[in-house]
Amino acid sequence: MQKIHFIAGICGLLMAFISGCGGSGTEKLPILGSREPVEKEVDGKIVTDTVYHQIPDFQLLNQDSVRISSQLFDNSVYIADFFFTSCPSICPIMQRNLLEVYNEYKGDPRVKFLSHSLDFKHDSPAVLRAYAQKLGVTNDQWQFVTGTKAEIYGLADSYMVYAKEDSNAPGGFDHSGYFLLVDKDKHIRGAYDGTDKAQVELLRGDLETLLKANE
Amino acid sequence: MRRNGYVYLAFAALSLYLLLQSCQGEEAIRKAQYTANGQKLYTSHCQNCHGAKGEGLGALYPPLTDSSYLHEHRDQLACFIKHGLSGPIEVGGKAFDGEMPAMPQLTPIEIAYILTYIGNTFGNTEGFYSQEEVQQALKMCENTAR
Numbered sequence: 001m002q003k004i005h006f007i008a009g010i011c012g013l014l015m016a017f018i019s020g021c022g023g024s025g026t027e028k029l030p031i032l033g034s035r036e037p038v039e040k041e042v043d044g045k046i047v048t049d050t051v052y053h054q055i056p057d058f059q060l061l062n063q064d065s066v067r068i069s070s071q072l073f074d075n076s077v078y079i080a081d082f083f084f085t086s087c088p089s090i091c092p093i094m095q096r097n098l099l100e101v102y103n104e105y106k107g108d109p110r111v112k113f114l115s116h117s118l119d120f121k122h123d124s125p126a127v128l129r130a131y132a133q134k135l136g137v138t139n140d141q142w143q144f145v146t147g148t149k150a151e152i153y154g155l156a157d158s159y160m161v162y163a164k165e166d167s168n169a170p171g172g173f174d175h176s177g178y179f180l181l182v183d184k185d186k187h188i189r190g191a192y193d194g195t196d197k198a199q200v201e202l203l204r205g206d207l208e209t210l211l212k213a214n215e
Numbered sequence: 216m217r218r219n220g221y222v223y224l225a226f227a228a229l230s231l232y233l234l235l236q237s238c239q240g241e242e243a244i245r246k247a248q249y250t251a252n253g254q255k256l257y258t259s260h261c262q263n264c265h266g267a268k269g270e271g272l273g274a275l276y277p278p279l280t281d282s283s284y285l286h287e288h289r290d291q292l293a294c295f296i297k298h299g300l301s302g303p304i305e306v307g308g309k310a311f312d313g314e315m316p317a318m319p320q321l322t323p324i325e326i327a328y329i330l331t332y333i334g335n336t337f338g339n340t341e342g343f344y345s346q347e348e349v350q351q352a353l354k355m356c357e358n359t360a361r
Contacts, residue, residue, distance in 0.1 A: 063303070092276065095272070096266070099272075131275070134275075136273040
């Protein structure tokens with residue numbers, strides 16, 4: 001008899017564990033990057049708060065030769081990546097995959113896209129504009145931007161993307177093909193290999209999770 | 216003796232059959248072999264832009280599914296791959312004006328593999344490209360000032 005109670009107990013525990021892991025739809029994405037504890041005084045008491053890694057403010061030139069700032073992305077979730085128009089290696093795969101996500105969310109003001117060109121010499125706004133049109137981007141939801149070398153490569157660091165000029169790499173730039181999912185507060189909530197279909201599927205799921213959390 | 220005669224006859228017939236079969240089959244086997252080798256090269260050299268299904272990408276990279284384009288330009292395709300291509304072209308009823316990078320490191324046999332793969336995949340039925348055909352084609356474009 002005792003044995004039966006024991007088994008029932010184990011089963012109960014297991015059930016509780018499984019349903020606990022299920023998460024009942026209130027999934028929360030992590031905030032990526034470094035974090036620092038900051039002590040501040042609230043009502044005379046010392047409180048420790050966490051400051052999370054954040055994309056710094058930026059101003060960059062887009063495909064319409066308009067200087068856009070990070071404020072453009074204040075009220076939306078956005079997906080960022082780094083590429084260049086003459087890239088023969090991973091960029092076509094990345095942009096092919098991102099185009100699918102763009103087409104899904106076209107017209108949805110909650111989602112934006114931001115592609116940074118690493119080729120600050122060749123990829124002028126006019127070149128970026130022609131590229132965007134040929135890719136099939138028809139509205140300003142997807143921004144293609146260029147800036148000085150310091151601006152773009154500094155931002156790549158903030159997005160935790162490896163990027164380097166390298167004459168040995170195909171096209172002259174060596175970089176990683178990550179898509180970064182950024183929330184309204186400019187926190188990175190996910191990083192996905194843009195050349196991998198399965199990872200892009202993950203991005204789709206996380207994007208939905210983030211949008212639901214914003215509702 | 217009579218029985219031996221039948222055996223010889225049967226043997227001769229079988230040999231003839233096998234000989235014919237192998238002549239016919241040789242090209243099919245080579246085509247299959249070239250296609251398999253070509254697929255690997257396609258994945259590493261072409262697929263990024265032209266896509267896993269040869270679908271291309273928007274107006275940036277042309278598709279490889281336009282069989283009539285491939286057929287009409289059959290003797291130029293080797294040069295496109297080896298020396299690149301720029302300037303306006305029309306593929307599948309759409310205009311393209313980009314730049315395809317040259318791949319001077321590819322050998323004629325590798326180009327034959329790639330062309331046999333593309334020419335017999337994505338709905339294309341161009342048949343087998345031999346190394347000799349590729350060499351001949353390359354000679355044509357390398358003679359005209361490039």
